Amino acid sequence: MTGTHATSTATASEHATGSKPAIAPPLWLLAELTYRCPLHCVFCYNPVDYTAHHHELDTGEWIDVLRQARALGAAQLGFSGGEPLLREDLEVLVGEARALGFYTNLITSGVGLSNTRLGDLKAAGLDHIQLSFQDSTQALNDFLSSTRTFDLKKRTAASIKQHGFPMVMNCVLHRYNLPHVAKIIDMALAMGAEYLELANTQYYGWAHANRAHLLPTHEQVAEAEAVVERYRNTIGDACKIFFVVPDYFERRPKRCMNGWGAVFLGIAPDGVALPCHAARGLPGLAFPNVKSSSVREIWYDSEAFNRYRGLEWMKEPCRSCDEKTRDLGGCRCQAYWLTGDAANADPVCDKSPRHGEVVEAVRFAATAGESREQPILFRNDANSRTLTAASPAKAARQ
Numbered sequence: 001m002t003g004t005h006a007t008s009t010a011t012a013s014e015h016a017t018g019s020k021p022a023i024a025p026p027l028w029l030l031a032e033l034t035y036r037c038p039l040h041c042v043f044c045y046n047p048v049d050y051t052a053h054h055h056e057l058d059t060g061e062w063i064d065v066l067r068q069a070r071a072l073g074a075a076q077l078g079f080s081g082g083e084p085l086l087r088e089d090l091e092v093l094v095g096e097a098r099a100l101g102f103y104t105n106l107i108t109s110g111v112g113l114s115n116t117r118l119g120d121l122k123a124a125g126l127d128h129i130q131l132s133f134q135d136s137t138q139a140l141n142d143f144l145s146s147t148r149t150f151d152l153k154k155r156t157a158a159s160i161k162q163h164g165f166p167m168v169m170n171c172v173l174h175r176y177n178l179p180h181v182a183k184i185i186d187m188a189l190a191m192g193a194e195y196l197e198l199a200n201t202q203y204y205g206w207a208h209a210n211r212a213h214l215l216p217t218h219e220q221v222a223e224a225e226a227v228v229e230r231y232r233n234t235i236g237d238a239c240k241i242f243f244v245v246p247d248y249f250e251r252r253p254k255r256c257m258n259g260w261g262a263v264f265l266g267i268a269p270d271g272v273a274l275p276c277h278a279a280r281g282l283p284g285l286a287f288p289n290v291k292s293s294s295v296r297e298i299w300y301d302s303e304a305f306n307r308y309r310g311l312e313w314m315k316e317p318c319r320s321c322d323e324k325t326r327d328l329g330g331c332r333c334q335a336y337w338l339t340g341d342a343a344n345a346d347p348v349c350d351k352s353p354r355h356g357e358v359v360e361a362v363r364f365a366a367t368a369g370e371s372r373e374q375p376i377l378f379r380n381d382a383n384s385r386t387l388t389a390a391s392p393a394k395a396a397r398q
């Protein structure tokens with residue numbers, strides 16, 4: 001595809017039809033450059049059947065996507081994966097993004113982020129780096145990723161600072177590392193992170209397959225929240241800490257992606273366009289591909305991006321609920337995985353008739369001596385192929 005779509009700047013008013021509200025342009029583009037990754041995290045958000053989607057857009061195709069999305073109005077751009085550093089053209093894409101006026105963020109495990117590449121990315125105009133750790137201890141960091149990467153990540157964090165990048169440290173939380181939250185914060189402070197994202201696990205992808213191992217107890221979540229609050233009160237502006245209570249422990253769902261097709265546009269490695277990076281496995285939706293549709297057509301006109309936009313798709317109890325404009329019925333993927341119908345209320349909501357599924361999962365996590373019969377599954381090609389061969393539909397929807 002060429003850059004012919006790049007000149008068609010859309011305005012929201014152009015897309016108002018009849019009594020329907022105007023569709024605002026996308027603001028946030030997530031470019032998932034590859035599903036390849038040297039790590040094997042048990043909570044990885046990539047689809048379980050990622051090995052079935054091995055084709056990757058080439059450099060020219062990605063540049064075309066960036067131009068089209070920027071022309072529509074996208075301003076924030078995340079490069080993620082898999083591990084985006086496995087793409088040798090990352091610096092070229094960052095340079096193009098900078099020239100287009102995007103604010104760019106590299107979301108990385110740090111593996112492959114040598115001083116040479118840091119210098120090249122700086123020269124290309126990269127704004128921001130988000131570096132992930134699995135824990136504050138080498139043992140757990142390396143166990144959860146099934147690699148020996150803890151010391152490397154620490155050295156990489158120091159190099160990021162030396163190159164003058166603002167740094168977000170990210171750590172995905174679950175029952176294994178929630179008791180270490182204080183030490184994780186201490187580590188972030190020692191490394192000079194400007195922001196610390198304590199991201200409680202979202203149960204999709206590999207995290208959903210490993211839910212029985214990862215789901216914490218109420219007590220763990222409450223204690224971690226109290227620790228975070230104590231730090232916030234003492235460290236001031238030294239580091240901004242983000243901590244969001246995991247969905248399963250709430251009575252109302254989050255406003256997932258700030259609404260389906262509202263601000264977020266994700267492009268998977270093979271060019272499939274997604275309103276949420278977990279949506280790929282939802283059945284009955286033919287997600288469009290940038291190889292055959294323009295970004296403009298995808299965003300404004302595709303059936304997939306319009307299916308759950310706004311409020312009209314809602315069923316009861318959301319349809320008549322006086323809170324529907326606040327949370328937009330929650331997460332479509334969670335509704336599908338837990339109830340079998342993506343148009344149902346997110347069962348995290350205690351008004352949902354299926355809320356019991358969430359209560360039961362949390363009860364199971366808290367049960368002393370519970371049986372976790374299935375061994376923990378590391379995200380790797382062999383497990384992906386095995387799970388996909390055993391049940392293609394199940395692997396696709398996780």
Ligand code: SF4
Pocket residue numbers: 037038039040041043044045046081082083109132379
């Ligand atoms: S979560 Fe872990 S395995 Fe998955 S893409 Fe990120 S670093 Fe790689």
Ligand code: SF4
Pocket residue numbers: 252253317318319321322323324325327328329330345346349350351352
């Ligand atoms: S019923 Fe639906 S709209 Fe109402 S609070 Fe629950 S999820 Fe939100």
